[in-house]
Amino acid sequence: MSNYLFLRGNRNKSFFMNIATSLEEKGHTCHLLKFELGELLFKSNVSTLFVPFHVTKDEYPISNEELCRLSIYNITYRRDILGSDVSAKELKTYKRYMYFIDRYIESKDIQVICLFNGYHWIDQVAKYIANKRGIEIVYFEDGLFRPYTVTCDHKGINQESSIPRSPDYYDAIEIDRERMRLYLFQPELEQLKEKNESLFIVAFVKLLSMLGGLFRIHPNYYVHITFWQGLKYFVQKKFFSKRRPDRLELPKEYVFVPFQVSRDTQILYHSPTIKDMRDLLDLVYESVETINIEQNRNIEVLVKEHPEDMSRNNYQDLKKKYKNVQGVTFIKKYGVSKLLNNAAAVITINSTVGVEALARNKKVITLGEAFYNIEGVVDHCSSPDKLTDVLKGTLQKPINKTRIQKFIYYLRFIYQIEGSIQSRNKLTAEKIADRIDTNNQRKEREHEICSRHTC
CATH class of the missing domain: 3.40.50 (Rossmann fold)
Structure with a gap:
C-alpha cells in the first residue's frame, strides 16, 4: 500500500x-x-x-x-x-x-x-x-473528450504526456468499431451525464481565495487575474451560455482556425514560434492567399474565438484589420462540430480542437508542440515560413484514415479515463x-x- x-x-x-x-x-x-x-x-x-x-x-x-x-x-x-x-x-x-x-x-x-x-x-x-x-x-x-473523460498521466500533460509518438504503436492496435461509433462523443456510463458543478459555487470559492490573498491569510495565488477581471469573466460566461449561435453560411471551401487562450500554458510553454493569435491569423491568411492566387481557388478562413478568452481579448484591433478583407470570418458562438465537418483543413497551434478534428477524420496542421504530432496523423509545420508549402501538401494528399482512427481509439478508450472532473x-x-x-x-x-x- x-x-x-x-x-x-x-x-x-x-x-x-x-x-x-x-x-x-x-x-x-x-x-x-x-x-x-x-x-x-x-x-x-x-x-x-x-x-x-x-x-x-x-x-x-x-x-x-x-x-x-x-x-x-x-x-x-x-x-x-x-x-x-x-x-x-x-x-x-x-x-x-x-x-x-x-x-x-x-x-x-x-x-x-x-x-x-x-x-x-x-x-x-x-x-x-x-x-x-x-x-x-x-x-x-x-479530459480530451470533454466533459466525459479525465486525463491521468504519470509523466505529465499535453506535450509532456506518456502518449506514444511512434506510428507503429498505433498501427498495431485493434479497435472495436461499434464501441467507437456509439461512444466516441458520449459516455458509456449513463451516470456521467449529470450536470456540472454550479458556476456560482466556483466563482464564490475563487472570491474567498482572492480575499484570503487580500487579507494576507495566504499568498495571492491569482497573479494572472484581478477581482474585476474575475467578475468580468463570470458575467461574460453567464451571458455567453444564453447567447444565440452566430448566423453563418459556411463557404464552399475553407480552413478552420480555432483560437486558443492567449495566456494558456499550451501557448506559453509549447508554442515556440507563435505566441499571439494575431500572428497566427496573419500567417494563415498569407498562406491561404498565396494558394488562392497560385491555384485559382477561393479558400476562405474561418476563425473561432475561444470562449474562455473573450473576457480578456475581444480582438477588436484584429477584426478592424480584416474588416474589409474578403474571405476572413470571425465567429464567437457556433457548433464546432459543424465547422469541423465541412473544413478542408484545420490549422491550430496545439489545441484539443485538433483532436476533435481528427476524431472527425479531418486534415490537421499543427504549428506548436502537440502530443498528436505523429506521422500519418497530422502534418506538423515546424517553422511559420513553411506553412504555405505544408498547407499545399495537406490539401492535396489523402488522410491516413486507418491510423487516425486507431490513434483516436487509443486516446478515448485506452489512455483517457471516462469520468467527469466538473461534477462530484x-x-x-x-x-x-x-x-x-x-x-x-x-x-x-x-x-x-x-x-x-x-x-
Whole structure:
C-alpha cells in the first residue's frame, strides 16, 4: 500500500478529496494539503492540513536563479505577458512553502504526489522536491473528450504526456468499431451525464481565495487575474451560455482556425514560434492567399474565438484589420462540430480542437508542440515560413484514415479515463483510483521481477 499526497486540485475542490477517499477504501493512506481560503468550505474524509497556518520562515535551499528556471506559471506570466520580473519577496514565499512541503513529505513518508495541471508554483516546487527524492508524480487535467473523460498521466500533460509518438504503436492496435461509433462523443456510463458543478459555487470559492490573498491569510495565488477581471469573466460566461449561435453560411471551401487562450500554458510553454493569435491569423491568411492566387481557388478562413478568452481579448484591433478583407470570418458562438465537418483543413497551434478534428477524420496542421504530432496523423509545420508549402501538401494528399482512427481509439478508450472532473461523481473517483492502483501493482510486480534478476 502507498502513501499519497494531494496538492491543490482544479476548480472542483472535491475532485481530489473524492479520489483520496476512494484510494483509502482500497487500503492506501492519503493526505491532502489545502492552500486557499475557499478550500476550507469543503469537508474532507482524509487527513487534511491548511498549509498557510503552518509555514514558517525556514526556506528550502534553492537559489533564486534555479527557482526561476522552473516552469512556474506566475513567473512566466509576469515575464512574457506583463513584462516584469518576479520579486525577491515572492521567491522567498515559494522557498518557505517549499520547505514546509519537503518536511511534510518526509514526515508522512509520501510515495506518490498528485498534481492538477502542474504549472502552478505550488505544483512546480513540489515536482522539484519529488524529483530530488525519487517520488512518483501523477498528473491530472481536463479530459480530451470533454466533459466525459479525465486525463491521468504519470509523466505529465499535453506535450509532456506518456502518449506514444511512434506510428507503429498505433498501427498495431485493434479497435472495436461499434464501441467507437456509439461512444466516441458520449459516455458509456449513463451516470456521467449529470450536470456540472454550479458556476456560482466556483466563482464564490475563487472570491474567498482572492480575499484570503487580500487579507494576507495566504499568498495571492491569482497573479494572472484581478477581482474585476474575475467578475468580468463570470458575467461574460453567464451571458455567453444564453447567447444565440452566430448566423453563418459556411463557404464552399475553407480552413478552420480555432483560437486558443492567449495566456494558456499550451501557448506559453509549447508554442515556440507563435505566441499571439494575431500572428497566427496573419500567417494563415498569407498562406491561404498565396494558394488562392497560385491555384485559382477561393479558400476562405474561418476563425473561432475561444470562449474562455473573450473576457480578456475581444480582438477588436484584429477584426478592424480584416474588416474589409474578403474571405476572413470571425465567429464567437457556433457548433464546432459543424465547422469541423465541412473544413478542408484545420490549422491550430496545439489545441484539443485538433483532436476533435481528427476524431472527425479531418486534415490537421499543427504549428506548436502537440502530443498528436505523429506521422500519418497530422502534418506538423515546424517553422511559420513553411506553412504555405505544408498547407499545399495537406490539401492535396489523402488522410491516413486507418491510423487516425486507431490513434483516436487509443486516446478515448485506452489512455483517457471516462469520468467527469466538473461534477462530484463518486464513480469518477473510483475509476481513477482503480487506474492508479493498477499502475502501482504493475510497478510493484516489475520491481519484484527486476530484484530477482538483479537489474
